[in-house]
Amino acid sequence: MSGFIDKIQNSTITRRNFLKGSAATVTALGLAGCGSENKLSSVSSAKSVDAENGKWISAACWHNCGGRCVNKALVVDGVVIRQKTDDTHEDSPDFPQQRGCLRGRSQRQQVFGADRLKYPMKRKHWKPGGGDKSLRGKDEWERISWDEALTYIADELKRVKKEYGNRSILHIGGWSSRITDISRTLGLFGGYCEYWNTNSFGSWAMTPKTVGFWQLDAWDQTVNDRFDLRNCDTIIMLGMNPAWSAMGSSSWHYLQAKKAGAKFIGIDPFYNDTYALLEADWIPVRPSTDTALLLAVAYVLITEDDPVHKPLIDWDFLKRCTIGFDAGSMPEGEDPKGNFKDYVLGTYDGQPKTPEWASEICGVESSKIHELALAFGKTNKVAFLCGMASARTKNSDNLPQLIMTIGAMTGHMGKSGHMTGSTLHATSGNGGPALVKAGSNGLPPIPNPVDDAINAGEVWNAILEGKYTFTGSGDFTSPDQYQPGEEREIDIRVIYHSGGATLQTSDGMTKGIEAHRKVDLVVSHAQFLTTNAKYSDIVLPVTTEWEKKYGGFLGGGLVHTGNREMLIMYSQVTEPLYEAKDDQWIARELAKKLGIDEKEVYPFDEKQQFFNTLASIQVVNEDGKTYGPLVTITQEDINKWGVEGTPQTGKITYEELKEKGVYQVKRFQGDNYGYIAFEDFVKDPEKHPVSSESGKLEIYSRKLADTINKMGFSKIKPIPAYIKVTDGYEDTFEDWETKVKGEYPYQVINPHYLRRSHSVFDNVKWLQEAWPNPVFINSKDAERHGIQDGDTVLLTSAYGKILRRALVTERFMPGVIGLPHGAWVDMDEKTGIDRGGADNILTGQVPTGQGVSGFNTCIVKMEKYDGTPLIPDVEKPQRIIF
Amino acid sequence: MARKGFYFDMTSCIGCRTCQIACKDKNNLDTGIVFRKVITFETGVYPAPGVYHYSSTCNHCENPKCVEGCPTGAMYIAEDKTVQHNPDKCIGCQYCTWNCPYGVPQYNAKIGKVSKCNACKDLTDRGQNPACVDACIMRCLHFGDLDELEKLYGGGTISELPILPPASETNPSIRIKPKAIALNKNFREKEV
Amino acid sequence: MKELPLLLFTLCMQASVGTIIMIMVAKHFQRDREFKSAALVAALLSVAGLLASFFHLGTPANAFHAITNLGSSWMSREILFTSAFAALAVLYVFFAFKKPGAKGAINIIGWTAGVIGLIDVFMMSKIYTSSSVAVWQDASTFVEFYASVIILGAAVLFLTSPKNLSGLTISYLGIGVLTAVAVQAAFTISHYINLGMMDGPGAVSASLLSDMSGLVIAQWLFLILGAGFLMFSKILEKKINFTGYYITGTVLCLGLIIGRYLFYAISVASRVGLS
């Protein structure tokens, strides 16, 4: 017992102490549910922390983080004193708890961080029309009232609309301008210019659907479910790192496959923790050169296949399910010479795509390529899995098609133990339809009357130069994106950031900062002084999910929302902090100032929206096929809440769901929820065509080539052929033939890093302490420059300069530098060097193919920095303004 | 009472540091104080590198040098045989920080005392797991009766590694299922 | 340096113990002398040392708990003996000044203090040698601490009572200092060599040490200079003047202070990955 008493006393002390620290000031404040500093003393003087009397609340963890986990906050006297994760049921590999990662566990440090933005604020030297624009990012901040803030914004929007038209308002809402609340208001205001990107997906954005590599209406459902992974002999991973990028249970699922006997191969420039965990055979490959490698694999398969003695290729599969593999299977009207096989063999271009040929480009020894090709052989049960990092590269539009081609050649599709495709994020290694399907809030969409949409690879240039390539409206999922390119004039006057961390996460930040310093007004909704906020004129403090009155739901969808087996319901943990307001409130209030009827923006309130979502959640029945409502709702409930709706019977009551915070379908080996991708198609391709024009897997895709070539960013062939990559390995040479290195001899990739989710959490001190964010440098390269662990290193690309502390390693290929993705820019205005190590300071505005953001295609020079060395990030001050 | 301690399956650990943060959260620790610390080590050379992680904390040793040397008895062996610290007695002499061969006790200048992992005694006394154990993404941390843990999670464990001091110094209550490369004497600590 | 209080504490206590012992030794040869000022300095040093040690404690208010673990803690034992020694040193001064007649009592107190002091220095050494700090675990810790007792004791006598010291006493003190410096040098050299061959914390200490080689040189220059000075005067059979003794005392003290600074500065606690 004494230990327990000690513990309490101990925590009182540490807590009091803690209250002096960064996060705590606000902890006390915010959770006391007030908006003034006065409450601080009353809470910090609270004598003891009594965990027993606390209440566990299901707390949101809502980030684009690669996971979707249960997170709970222990609230005592209005103060969050601790967190925990899923303990709603016993844990097992088959029916795992949805355990949260280190970021989720430090969520309270973020929500209650002393660096939360507290009030609306304005840049001191901003005036209608812009004021001194060059001061953006370095000006002083002035606290203003909500009314002032919204009036400034509304007046400037009206002025710009009148003088330049709605096209001059660039509204950015993260990956799609159409998804944030403000898009409703701005839509009713007459519209806005959109921003679109392919960010996560790279060339998986459009290629898969076009070539038929597409299941369940998605690009990443061509892999079987997690139980079937355990049936594989060999799991070949190309550019995958769930150990860092798919927190939650993905790595654990892969480990089950290993325990069941699967052997792993990892094709990657980085011997990452996933490969280490799975004891994968590491095949180091240079970034952006997978096409060359896989073409050589195809070459070995074609030249060594012997149906009797060494069956490598599944000819039956190729014949029934694909087009364009060889001259005999070419689509009508196309030159038979353009087929894939002859290209690989070099029949017409005189260049067989041999392992030797590939080796020079991709850096993999030819014997290793040979070995890899044999591992793919059709008699082996193979899962060929890839992330999308290898496709977040320039000129990679054919890569998904080539991955499909290799899978098709070897017949690793449509059968248990065989699968081919991309899989990452929260669904990594677990394909199949959602077993719990998210509901809908029922709000009618509001269209955008303006059709302009600028690709991420051109957006900052468009602002600076007044023109861009229009290729269709909306985002990368829109049916009318990817139209023939059309050069358009544009005169952007307002940048409105209502979501996403776009200046930070989009290509070409150096240009982006310049662009932000050109327009008349920049607005940001923000929770911290993020990069967007920092370079804005007016910053509106928004609430986090912990502050939302009705809470909400997470999961019930695929990839970026959650895994297929569960759905989370979270509740309000705290009242809004300080003067923060939610995006919907801002959308309404701004509408009023713009003379728009708020009822038009939101015909019904948040409570009704919440109810609609709750009531429309669907869950699979035990047959594994049919679905019914998840939540039981009585007329009484409806009356009590004062909403419109009809009673329904589901599997769980609202109260129980709220208390548990999660509904997870119980799974076991042999249940009815298993999934084999392409099963129907492979059995009967004619009856179950895939999404391509021909209904077959298109190894030759006329449409793909046409679409991309007409967009005008860069050219491809209908078959997956090798293309010299802009800023790729070959460009690290001044003279490729004589192998003389050029000005930028190193390639940089951006592993998604566990300190943060993109840019989110980067400001949390606990996480900075746990993950210091170095730049990873191969020991040979480091030696050449006299660089040792901890030295400050300067990386320079054609587009910008950054500093980071070195980590010298054997885990990166020589010539390849690993710069973790998402660090907040921290520009030294005097030197023009970013001390934060922001990846996109090094990238440029260079769109290729389907408008791909080629983050992992970047070349730099490296030197040991002789200026003031960097201090560890954890020792830097927080960005606290008021 | 049977001997209690941690079981750590290094072969499953991905070095994510969730256990480290769960511990910071449980104990409300400022930056600079870390009760559970995940440390990363590299071995080998390109193209055959190795990497492993060690999730370290107090080993609740059978012959704890921290307890032996503590002049005040603030560091003591509790009835459940875990090693506990009583801040009411601690004079902050920091002798334990020199004595523990694992570098576990940490001095907190703000409170003038040391502190360290208490095996989440408040939780285990109520039959729950320590916070770090329930947090582990890869389910590679366990706490309890060491012999039982071996039965449940596999034998063949050791309590000594090249990165650790000889177990004979304090007889740590730790069972490690090592990766083969962790037995390699040529290791390099890396702050990933 | 955060161990500054400990540096002061250990040096003050060792000086104090040394002084008391040297007084008793000197008195053995010069029965007519009392060395009152040296005794006063010894008592002040022990009190100052004790006070300094409090600055090392994060929570001095809890200090009364510190002698509750005599069963296993060398620190606990040391604190007890340090306190006892300091009390005796103060008592000695009290008698020397107030009851100069009680020669028997003074002798008993003095010798008892000396013995307690020597035990205390043993415990003080044990604190370090039994820790998990590799550089401290060596026998040279004992040697350094006891050498300090001799050298500092002699130095205090040189500094406080040069006029009162007879030639013979000076000879013996000189021989003591010379021997102490020589033995310490021998142990330190072998210790440093060992350190260079260690891995883990020892290796880190060795590299710290090599970064501070300037200080190492200064330390030994001072010690050798001090000892050499005495040796020189011995060989030449020349009586040096008082300034000579002041210089000798000061130089020896400086050497020891630098040495003690290095003792702490190169200490590296054992931890995971450094073993």
Ligand SMILES: Nc1nc2c(c(=O)[nH]1)N[C@H]1C(S)=C(S)[C@@H](COP(=O)(O)OP(=O)(O)OC[C@H]3O[C@@H](n4cnc5c(=O)[nH]c(N)nc54)[C@H](O)[C@@H]3O)O[C@H]1N2
């Ligand atoms: N160089 C390089 N760049 C990359 C990548 C790379 O690997 N390398 N990866 C790319 C990938 S895969 C992606 S998905 C993108 C991600 O790019 P983003 O989506 O831009 O990145 P996040 O940091 O997740 O941005 C989310 C922002 O929303 C804010 N936010 C959170 N909650 C709310 C809210 O309720 N309201 C409002 N208004 N804001 C809120 C957060 O504070 C944060 O600023 O980055 C891409 N950029």
Ligand SMILES: Nc1nc2c(c(=O)[nH]1)N[C@H]1C(S)=C(S)[C@@H](COP(=O)(O)OP(=O)(O)OC[C@H]3O[C@@H](n4cnc5c(=O)[nH]c(N)nc54)[C@H](O)[C@@H]3O)O[C@H]1N2
């Ligand atoms: N911790 C953390 N997790 C995240 C995120 C985050 O920001 N932080 N973001 C989430 C989001 S939105 C996304 S889209 C996913 C991204 O998830 P992933 O795509 O899995 O993440 P990456 O770290 O970009 O890349 C994975 C692996 O691809 C390798 N790679 C890079 N370029 C190439 C290449 O050209 N060829 C080959 N063969 N390999 C290459 C990298 O070395 C790395 O090992 O992560 C999600 N999870």
Ligand code: SF4
């Ligand atoms: S993986 Fe994402 S949802 Fe899960 S705890 Fe981490 S940050 Fe939260």
Ligand code: SF4
């Ligand atoms: S690990 Fe260190 S602190 Fe913990 S019991 Fe052992 S000796 Fe004491």
Ligand code: SF4
């Ligand atoms: S610091 Fe406290 S716990 Fe550590 S040895 Fe000193 S008194 Fe004991």
Ligand code: SF4
């Ligand atoms: S048992 Fe508790 S105190 Fe110890 S490391 Fe785990 S979480 Fe931290």
Ligand code: SF4
């Ligand atoms: S949470 Fe588990 S997997 Fe992650 S670092 Fe800790 S022990 Fe390793």
Ligand SMILES: [Mo]
């Ligand atoms: Mo993404």
